[in-house]
Amino acid sequence: MKGVLPIKGASAASGREKKAPKELENVLNQYFGYSGFRGKQLEAIEAVLSGRDCFCLMPTGGGKSMCYQIPALVRAGIVLVISPLIALMENQVASLKNKGIPAEFLSSTQTSHTKQTIHEDLDSGKPSLKLLYVTPELVVTPGFMAKLKKLYHRGLLGLVAIDEAHCISTWGHDFRPSYRKLSSLRKQFPDIPLLALTATAVPKVQKDVISSLCLQNPVILRASFNRPNIFYEVRYKDLLDDVYSDISNLLKSSGNVCSIIYCLERAACDDLSMHLSRQGVSSAAYHAGLNSKVRSSVLDDWLSSRTQVVVATVAFGMGIDRQDVRIVCHFNLPKSMESFYQESGRAGRDQQPSRSVLYYGLDDRRKMEFILRNTKTKKSQLSSSSNELSEKALADFSQIVDYCESSSCRRKKIIESFGEKVQPTLCQRSCDACKHPNLVSSRLEELRRVPNCRFNKISPVFQSSLVNPAHLDTEFWNREDEASISAEDISNSDDGNEVVSNIAISKIPSNAALDAKFKALERAENAYYQGKGQTKQQGGLVDKKSISQALRDACWKRLLDALGQAKLRLGNLPCDEAASATHLETECFKKYEKVGKTFYNSQIAATVRWLSSATSNQMHDRFHTLIDQATDHSVSSSPDIVPESPPAPTEVVSASPGETISYEANDKPQNIHDLEKTKHPNESAKTIVASAGNMELPTIPSFREFLSQKGKDRAKSSSHSNAGSQPSGFRRKSSGLVEKQETSKKMKS
Ligand SMILES: Nc1ncnc2c1ncn2[C@@H]1O[C@H](COP(=O)(O)OP(=O)(O)OP(=O)(O)O)[C@@H](O)[C@H]1O
Ligand SMILES: [Mg+2]
Numbered sequence: 001m002k003g004v005l006p007i008k009g010a011s012a013a014s015g016r017e018k019k020a021p022k023e024l025e026n027v028l029n030q031y032f033g034y035s036g037f038r039g040k041q042l043e044a045i046e047a048v049l050s051g052r053d054c055f056c057l058m059p060t061g062g063g064k065s066m067c068y069q070i071p072a073l074v075r076a077g078i079v080l081v082i083s084p085l086i087a088l089m090e091n092q093v094a095s096l097k098n099k100g101i102p103a104e105f106l107s108s109t110q111t112s113h114t115k116q117t118i119h120e121d122l123d124s125g126k127p128s129l130k131l132l133y134v135t136p137e138l139v140v141t142p143g144f145m146a147k148l149k150k151l152y153h154r155g156l157l158g159l160v161a162i163d164e165a166h167c168i169s170t171w172g173h174d175f176r177p178s179y180r181k182l183s184s185l186r187k188q189f190p191d192i193p194l195l196a197l198t199a200t201a202v203p204k205v206q207k208d209v210i211s212s213l214c215l216q217n218p219v220i221l222r223a224s225f226n227r228p229n230i231f232y233e234v235r236y237k238d239l240l241d242d243v244y245s246d247i248s249n250l251l252k253s254s255g256n257v258c259s260i261i262y263c264l265e266r267a268a269c270d271d272l273s274m275h276l277s278r279q280g281v282s283s284a285a286y287h288a289g290l291n292s293k294v295r296s297s298v299l300d301d302w303l304s305s306r307t308q309v310v311v312a313t314v315a316f317g318m319g320i321d322r323q324d325v326r327i328v329c330h331f332n333l334p335k336s337m338e339s340f341y342q343e344s345g346r347a348g349r350d351q352q353p354s355r356s357v358l359y360y361g362l363d364d365r366r367k368m369e370f371i372l373r374n375t376k377t378k379k380s381q382l383s384s385s386s387n388e389l390s391e392k393a394l395a396d397f398s399q400i401v402d403y404c405e406s407s408s409c410r411r412k413k414i415i416e417s418f419g420e421k422v423q424p425t426l427c428q429r430s431c432d433a434c435k436h437p438n439l440v441s442s443r444l445e446e447l448r449r450v451p452n453c454r455f456n457k458i459s460p461v462f463q464s465s466l467v468n469p470a471h472l473d474t475e476f477w478n479r480e481d482e483a484s485i486s487a488e489d490i491s492n493s494d495d496g497n498e499v500v501s502n503i504a505i506s507k508i509p510s511n512a513a514l515d516a517k518f519k520a521l522e523r524a525e526n527a528y529y530q531g532k533g534q535t536k537q538q539g540g541l542v543d544k545k546s547i548s549q550a551l552r553d554a555c556w557k558r559l560l561d562a563l564g565q566a567k568l569r570l571g572n573l574p575c576d577e578a579a580s581a582t583h584l585e586t587e588c589f590k591k592y593e594k595v596g597k598t599f600y601n602s603q604i605a606a607t608v609r610w611l612s613s614a615t616s617n618q619m620h621d622r623f624h625t626l627i628d629q630a631t632d633h634s635v636s637s638s639p640d641i642v643p644e645s646p647p648a649p650t651e652v653v654s655a656s657p658g659e660t661i662s663y664e665a666n667d668k669p670q671n672i673h674d675l676e677k678t679k680h681p682n683e684s685a686k687t688i689v690a691s692a693g694n695m696e697l698p699t700i701p702s703f704r705e706f707l708s709q710k711g712k713d714r715a716k717s718s719s720h721s722n723a724g725s726q727p728s729g730f731r732r733k734s735s736g737l738v739e740k741q742e743t744s745k746k747m748k749s
Helices: 021-032 041-049 066-074 086-098 112-123 142-153 177-188 203-212 243-253 266-278 292-303 337-344 362-374 378-382 386-405 410-417 437-448 460-464 489-493 496-506 511-531 549-570 577-592 597-613 616-622 624-631 672-678 685-691 703-719 737-748
Strands: 054-057 078-082 103-105 131-134 157-162 194-198 219-222 230-236 259-262 283-286 309-312 327-330 354-360
Touching: 021 041, 021 066, 041 054, 041 066, 041 194, 041 219, 054 203, 066 078, 066 131, 066 157, 066 194, 086 103, 086 131, 103 112, 112 142, 142 157, 142 177, 157 177, 177 203, 194 203, 203 219, 230 386, 230 410, 230 437, 243 266, 243 327, 243 354, 266 283, 266 309, 266 549, 266 597, 283 292, 292 309, 327 337, 337 354, 337 386, 337 410, 354 362, 354 386, 362 386, 386 410, 549 577, 549 597, 549 616, 577 597, 577 624, 616 624
Parallel strands: 054 194, 054 219, 078 131, 078 157, 103 131, 157 194, 230 354, 259 309, 259 327, 283 309, 327 354
Antiparallel strands: none
C-alpha cells in the first residue's frame, strides 16, 4: 500500500494527512503571495498528498513547480526534485531561499563545502531541507541512491517530483537517456508518491512517460494547452525585403520590450544580434559556442533588463524563467510543434498579452528537412530503427510547416497537435490567420509564386546527402548523447548541445574517420550538382576542401562586421578594424589552409564569437603585433605576423553542402589577396591603419538580394572557370584603403 508524506516526527509511511483546499491556499498565499491555485495545481497537490502517483500536464508557465513546492511546505520530510538543467535548479532554489524556504540543489558547480553541508544535513536524521533539487544523472549514482534509501528508511523522503518528465521519452522532443534510469525509482521507493510534470507531451509521449516511470494507478491531470495571452503570427521571409530590418522594426515598434529570438545556427545569432545592436536594439547573442562565463553574463543582463533581447539557439532553453517576455521570435523554423510550443511558451508567463512571431523561409525549411532526414544519433540505437525516427522527425516537422503554410487558425493548429479538441470560438482573433484572414491568404498565394517555391517538395540536396547533421553548427537536437559522459558533468554544462558537439569532437577517432566525413560531405555536394546536371566548375568538381577566394572575402567581411560590433560594445578598438580583420582572417587561413574549409569556417565562427565577448585587454593582447607595428615607424610591417595562440576555441563542425556565407553577394569586400598584395613589405602598418580609418562598413544584403545573388553566382560558376580565384568584383572605393595603398605604392615607385 502506498503511504503518505512524512508527518513531522513520524514515518513517511505512517498514514495520510488530508489538507483542506483553504489551508493549502493559505500556504500558497503566505509563501508566494498568490491568491488562488491555477489550472490543475490544487488537484495535483491533493493527489500527491494523498499518496497517489500523479502525471501532470500543464502548459508552459502554468505553475507546475507549485505542485511539489506546496507539498514540501505542508508536510514533513524532503521533496526530491529531479530537474534536467542546473540553470533551472539554480533559479528555483534561489527564489525559494528568497522566500525563506529551505531548498538546495546538488551539483558539481557548487563548492565542496556547500556540498558537504548539504550532505551533513541529509545525514543528520533531522534534515532542515524541504526541497532538494538534483539532476537525473546524480540521482541514479550508487552513492546518492544509497543516501536516498537511508532517508527513505528513516521516513524522511516525502515525494519525488520529476520535472520536464517528457525527457524520459524517446518520442519526446527533449529526450535525455539519463531520464530512462529513473524507471527504478518506483521499485526503490515503493510507497513514496511520484509526480511527473511536463508541459509538452503528445498522447503517445504521455503514455510513454507514465509507463517508463512505472507510475502506479496515477492521477492523470491535463490542463489545456491553450495560451490565450499569446498572439500567434507567421511572417514569410521570402516575401520580405530584409528580414533583419523587419525584426528590428518589430522590436523597436514594440518599444524594445523583453524578447527572445531563436535561431538555428550560432553564427546567425551573432550576426542578427550585431545587426540589432546597430539598429539601437539592446541585444546579445547566446549559444553553446560562448563560454559559460559569457553565457551567464548574457543571461544575468537579460534577467535584470540590462539587455532586452537575447538572440539565441535552443541552448537558451528550459528553465528560463522571466515572467515578462513580451515577444518570442523564431528566426528559423523549429524542428517540431512541441519545440515551437515550448519555445514560444516562454512569452507571457505573467499571463499578460504577448506575441509569438515565426519567420518562415523556404530555404530554412529545406535545411531543416535535410538535417532531420540525416540525423543519426543515440536515439536511433535505442529505438527500433533510425529510418523510423527520421520519418517521425520529418512527420513532426511537417506539422510546423503546415502551421506556417496554412491559412487556418494558428492557435487551433498548435492545440490540436497535442491531441486536444478545440472549440471553434477559442481563438477570438488572437492569431494573424483569424485576425487578418485575407492578408494571410494573399501572402501564401504570393509565397507560392516565389521562384523555386516547393511547397511539399524536398530538395534533392537534402535527400542525397550523407552528412551527419550533428556536425552542423546548429543546436536543435536532443540532449541525448550525454549518457556516455560522467554523471554530473552533463548537467553542469547546462547545455546538452554543447556536450553533443564536444562528443562529436571526441568521437572523431582518427584522420581516417575525419576524411570519411569530409568525403561524405563531398559526395553530398557532388550528388547535388550532378543531380542538377551541372559541374560546379569547368573541368569537373573542384576540391571541396579548398578555401575559395570568395569564401575568404566573405569571412573577412564577417570578421570586419564583428569588429565593428566589438567597437560599438567597447567604445573603441586598440587598432584599425580593416587591418585587424585581415590579420584575423589570415590567421585562420594559415592555420587551416591545408586542412580545408570546414575547419577554416569553424575557426572564423569561433573568432567571431570571441570578438563578441572579448574585453579591451584581450583585444589588446591579441592585436599587440598590429599595434606595435602601427606605432613603430621604423619596423617594417609584415601582414603575415600571427599572434601565438588565438584564444578562440577550435570547433569541429562542418558546413552543409552548398552552404555559402551570407555575404557572398554583390557587396563582397576587397579580395583578401589584393589586400595582402597591396601591403608592401616596406610599408608600415600604420599607413594601412590610417588609410583604412575612414572605411565604411558594407551593408548587409537583404534576404532576397542574397538569394538572387546566390542564384546568379551558381549560374556564373557553372559557366566560368575557376571563378573563385578571380579577384572579386567589389572594390571598396569609399574605403580609401585600396586607393591609398595604391597611391602609396605610386609615391614609392
Ligand atoms: N497559483 C498561481 N498564481 C499566480 N502565479 C503563479 C501561480 N502558480 C505559479 N505561479 C507563477 O507562475 C510562474 C510560472 O511557474 P512555473 O515556473 O512553475 O511554471 P511551469 O509550469 O513549471 O512552466 P515551464 O513549463 O515553462 O517550466 C512562476 O513565476 C510562478 O511563481
Ligand atoms: Mg517548470
